Amino acid sequence: MAVKDYYKILGVPEKATPAEIKKKYLKLVRKYHPDKNPGDKQAEEKFKEINEAHDVISNPEKRKKYDMIRQYGSQFNFGGSAPGGSGGMSYEDILKNFSAGKRRKSYKNTGGSFQDIFSQFFDLGDFSSSQTHAPQRGKNILSSITIPFETAIKGGNQFLKLETESICEQCNGSGAEPGSKKNSCSQCQGRGTISVNQGPFATSYVCPACQGKGEIIETPCKKCNGAGKLVTLKTIKVKIPRGIENNSKIRLKGKGALGINNGPPGDLIIRIFVQPHSTFKRNGLNLEVEISITLVNALLGTEINVPTMDGRIKMKIPSGTQPNSKLRIKGKGVPSQGKRGDLIIKVLVKFPKKLTEEQKELIKKLKETGL
Numbered sequence: 001m002a003v004k005d006y007y008k009i010l011g012v013p014e015k016a017t018p019a020e021i022k023k024k025y026l027k028l029v030r031k032y033h034p035d036k037n038p039g040d041k042q043a044e045e046k047f048k049e050i051n052e053a054h055d056v057i058s059n060p061e062k063r064k065k066y067d068m069i070r071q072y073g074s075q076f077n078f079g080g081s082a083p084g085g086s087g088g089m090s091y092e093d094i095l096k097n098f099s100a101g102k103r104r105k106s107y108k109n110t111g112g113s114f115q116d117i118f119s120q121f122f123d124l125g126d127f128s129s130s131q132t133h134a135p136q137r138g139k140n141i142l143s144s145i146t147i148p149f150e151t152a153i154k155g156g157n158q159f160l161k162l163e164t165e166s167i168c169e170q171c172n173g174s175g176a177e178p179g180s181k182k183n184s185c186s187q188c189q190g191r192g193t194i195s196v197n198q199g200p201f202a203t204s205y206v207c208p209a210c211q212g213k214g215e216i217i218e219t220p221c222k223k224c225n226g227a228g229k230l231v232t233l234k235t236i237k238v239k240i241p242r243g244i245e246n247n248s249k250i251r252l253k254g255k256g257a258l259g260i261n262n263g264p265p266g267d268l269i270i271r272i273f274v275q276p277h278s279t280f281k282r283n284g285l286n287l288e289v290e291i292s293i294t295l296v297n298a299l300l301g302t303e304i305n306v307p308t309m310d311g312r313i314k315m316k317i318p319s320g321t322q323p324n325s326k327l328r329i330k331g332k333g334v335p336s337q338g339k340r341g342d343l344i345i346k347v348l349v350k351f352p353k354k355l356t357e358e359q360k361e362l363i364k365k366l367k368e369t370g371l
């Protein structure tokens with residue numbers, strides 16, 4: 001199931017600024033307003049869709065989540081954006097789907113990774129318990145880096161720039177300006193949760209007024225605006241193990257979002273994409289390379305310089321080597337867990353396209369020998 005493409009609906013690029021979005025939105029609203037198109041069902045639908053798109057894209061928090069759905073959603077069977085712009089699931093549908101899955105604790109098609117990745121984007125409250133004062137583990141953060149082919153083979157350090165949370169040192173994470181008061185939340189009577197009766201079930205959700213803290217800060221900390229934490233751009237060193245495969249994940253324990261109510265931090269999960277190499281192709285633990293030799297060298301045998309990840313090495317090509325035959329150099333492949341794959345050399349034989357008269361004469365003589 002695809003997600004509606006709100007950017008396409010609004011006709012703005014994904015990187016559009018709030019000002020650009022607003023300008024485009026106002027233009028579209030004027031064009032499709034029901035007052036201007038009385039009785040036009042299509043215009044009415046379009047008008048609704050524009051407003052739906054604008055509601056999400058103009059809200060920084062919703063836009064961030066929506067972008068995440070577009071980026072990672074396809075991995076969980078409800079992502080990617082609809083090619084035509086409209087049609088598909090709306091942002092609200094996705095949220096409903098997610099909270100329903102969370103309530104049942106058995107969202108199909110997803111397994112654990114769905115919870116892992118999406119829990120961090122959606123603060124829907126905890127439907128299963130009302131222990132909002134209890135310490136909660138911080139959310140996991142998903143990121144990705146693209147690394148050079150050589151680093152994937154040999155291992156090494158890569159640096160990832162990431163906006164991460166840290167505790168505000170001014171208020172020590174409380175969110176209150178030092179010396180100021182905190183009052184009990186009037187919305188939830190200090191409980192941090194609000195209960196709702198829905199048919200036979202009583203469910204409780206996190207109080208939106210105090211975000212489950214049960215108290216309201218009188219004077220928010222000036223440094224963090226009462227959040228208790230600050231988002232800063234950090235450079236994180238990621239150790240890449242030798243032989244890592246494309247599209248694999250590295251988990252950095254405790255490098256995710258801060259915990260709630262002194263809970264432990266979440267993890268940082270980094271997806272690793274490996275750049276392709278111009279010479280080598282990876283196939284499991286083996287590396288493959290193609291080498292061209294002339295027809296005469298294939299017939300008589302020769303010595304070639306083979307590129308390996310550790311530099312060039314000389315190799316004998318036996319006389320009578322067939323086109324597309326594969327030769328193997330043991331132990332020059334991908335290292336992984338004490339083992340190392342091989343380098344497979346595919347030998348291409350170049351046949352001459354044109355021959356001189358003299359060459360033709362010589363080949364005729366060869367033919368006479370029965371070759």
Ligand SMILES: [Zn+2]
Pocket residue numbers: 168169170171172173174175176221222223224225226227228229
């Ligand atoms: Zn602070």
Ligand SMILES: [Zn+2]
Pocket residue numbers: 185186187188189190191192193207208209210211212213214215
């Ligand atoms: Zn409250």
